[in-house]
Amino acid sequence: xxxxxxxxxxxxxxxSLPALYRHKPLYHVALYHELGHFIDTHYKITExxxxxxxxxxxxxxxxxxxQQVELRHRMEFFADLFAASYTGExxxxxxxxxxxxxxxxxTHPATDIRLRNINKFxxxxxxxxxxxxxxxxxxxxxxELVSRFESLDIEIPFAEIRPVNIVSPNQIHGILDAGWTFxxxxxxxxxxxxxxxxxxxxxxxxxxxxxxxxxxxxxIEKWNNATA
Amino acid sequence: xxxxxxxxxxxxxxxxxxESLFLEPLLDESQVGNVTIDLRLGYDFLVSxxxxxxxxxVADNSSQKRGIRSYFQETRREIGERFVLYPSQLVxxxxxxxxALPSNYYVDxxxxxxxxxxxxxxxxxxQPGFRGCIPLELFNHGNNAVELVVGSRISQARFFELDxxxxxxxxxxxxxxxxxxxxxxxxxxxxxxxFRLS
Numbered sequence: 001x002x003x004x005x006x007x008x009x010x011x012x013x014x015x016s017l018p019a020l021y022r023h024k025p026l027y028h029v030a031l032y033h034e035l036g037h038f039i040d041t042h043y044k045i046t047e048x049x050x051x052x053x054x055x056x057x058x059x060x061x062x063x064x065x066x067q068q069v070e071l072r073h074r075m076e077f078f079a080d081l082f083a084a085s086y087t088g089e090x091x092x093x094x095x096x097x098x099x100x101x102x103x104x105x106x107t108h109p110a111t112d113i114r115l116r117n118i119n120k121f122x123x124x125x126x127x128x129x130x131x132x133x134x135x136x137x138x139x140x141x142x143x144e145l146v147s148r149f150e151s152l153d154i155e156i157p158f159a160e161i162r163p164v165n166i167v168s169p170n171q172i173h174g175i176l177d178a179g180w181t182f183x184x185x186x187x188x189x190x191x192x193x194x195x196x197x198x199x200x201x202x203x204x205x206x207x208x209x210x211x212x213x214x215x216x217x218x219x220i221e222k223w224n225n226a227t228a
Numbered sequence: 229x230x231x232x233x234x235x236x237x238x239x240x241x242x243x244x245x246x247e248s249l250f251l252e253p254l255l256d257e258s259q260v261g262n263v264t265i266d267l268r269l270g271y272d273f274l275v276s277x278x279x280x281x282x283x284x285x286v287a288d289n290s291s292q293k294r295g296i297r298s299y300f301q302e303t304r305r306e307i308g309e310r311f312v313l314y315p316s317q318l319v320x321x322x323x324x325x326x327x328a329l330p331s332n333y334y335v336d337x338x339x340x341x342x343x344x345x346x347x348x349x350x351x352x353x354x355q356p357g358f359r360g361c362i363p364l365e366l367f368n369h370g371n372n373a374v375e376l377v378v379g380s381r382i383s384q385a386r387f388f389e390l391d392x393x394x395x396x397x398x399x400x401x402x403x404x405x406x407x408x409x410x411x412x413x414x415x416x417x418x419x420x421x422x423f424r425l426s
Contacts, residue, residue, distance in 0.1 A: 023410070160246050160250075160328060161328065161359040161407055162250050162252075162326070162328045162359070163252060163326050165252070197406075201406070201407075204407070205406070205407040208407055208408070208409040208410075209407070209409075211409060212326050212361070212409040215271075215409075216252055216253045216326070218307075219253050219255070219307050219324065219379070220253050220255070222306075222307050222308065223253075223255050223307070223379075226308070
């Protein structure tokens with residue numbers, strides 16, 4: 001930006017998502033995961049955990065390889081927990097649907113373990129990897145990983161195929177948690193008013209209702225803040 | 229069939245009943261007039277553009293078929309931003325408001341007189357039970373480009389209460405424009421009679 005003569009006071013992060021998903025906010029939970037990577041890299045959180053809790057050595061395996069694989073896996077765990085702190089069940093259900101049963105690789109831990117960590121975090125249960133991250137965050141004087149979204153009840157308006165009235169910024173995150181739960185109910189044929197819609201229509205409309213709910217909040221904010 | 233007046237419209241808008249009128253965001257209650265509700269210009273636009281193809285075919289089943297969507301370019305503005313509608317240009321957009329219509333209401337949407345006088349005509353009908361942002365097909369019939377403002381009151385809707393109910397989605401589960409929150413191009417090529425006629 002310096003070449004353009006623009007002096008930015010903030011750091012820019014460029015995160016991309018396939019254009020296919022631009023109108024499908026339920027799948028934007030993946031962006032929270034990617035943002036988690038940015039936060040992690042920027043503040044060297046996972047690197048700190050390796051200093052505090054180095055991985056055990058294994059006979060016959062290059063320690064550098066162990067270190068690298070552990071780093072990668074912990075980075076994924078951190079990004080998952082970061083996403084879960086904003087999208088709740090959203091990131092859990094996204095992973096469950098998009099990478100079911102994936103075994104561990106050098107870059108990513110097995111999906112089952114990732115889901116277990118997220119689930120424990122959301123339910124407030126003891127979780128080793130979470131404790132490791134909380135300790136690193138404390139050392140770096142950063143906020144803890146905690147739930148940062150506000151739940152909202154979308155079932156009544158969405159059942160009637162109406163957007164929900166969002167009243168706070170934290171509900172913008174919370175609607176992703178609620179949206180995934182509602183989509184599960186629709187696919188399970190548990191919402192009477194949606195039974196005549198096929199699966200693709202239902203998935204599109206749930207996403208559209210979320211988008212319109214968020215948009216309405218943005219419009220009302222801008223309208224209320226405008227001076228006549 | 230009865231044309232609803234301001235009192236009836238406000239009563240239905242303020243009701244918590246699932247079978248009441250839902251229109252959000254209603255930024256200013258003064259949008260509700262004596263027998264109409266003013267509706268605002270939305271923020272997503274599909275602009276008709278020239279392509280290498282000489283025409284849009286709604287009944288072309290060949291492998292050379294080009295989707296109707298490819299004849300339009302998508303663009304978005306934020307509320308308060310400008311959108312220029314050029315002479316003889318077709319632009320598909322929606323109202324800013326999301327409408328959930330009771331199963332015994334029918335709606336006519338027309339351009340407001342102030343915009344009709346600029347050469348912009350809107351004429352849309354909305355079926356009982358409709359859900360979504362109301363589609364607006366804008367066309368500039370004048371000789372000058374017109375600069376529109378997203379969020380401005382461009383159209384007005386007349387609401388009629390019917391003696392009978394229509395089940396919008398139950399009557400036709402394959403409704404083509406149900407629950408849309410952004411402009412959608414014509415799906416005329418999905419009309420079943422075209423297959424019979426071909």
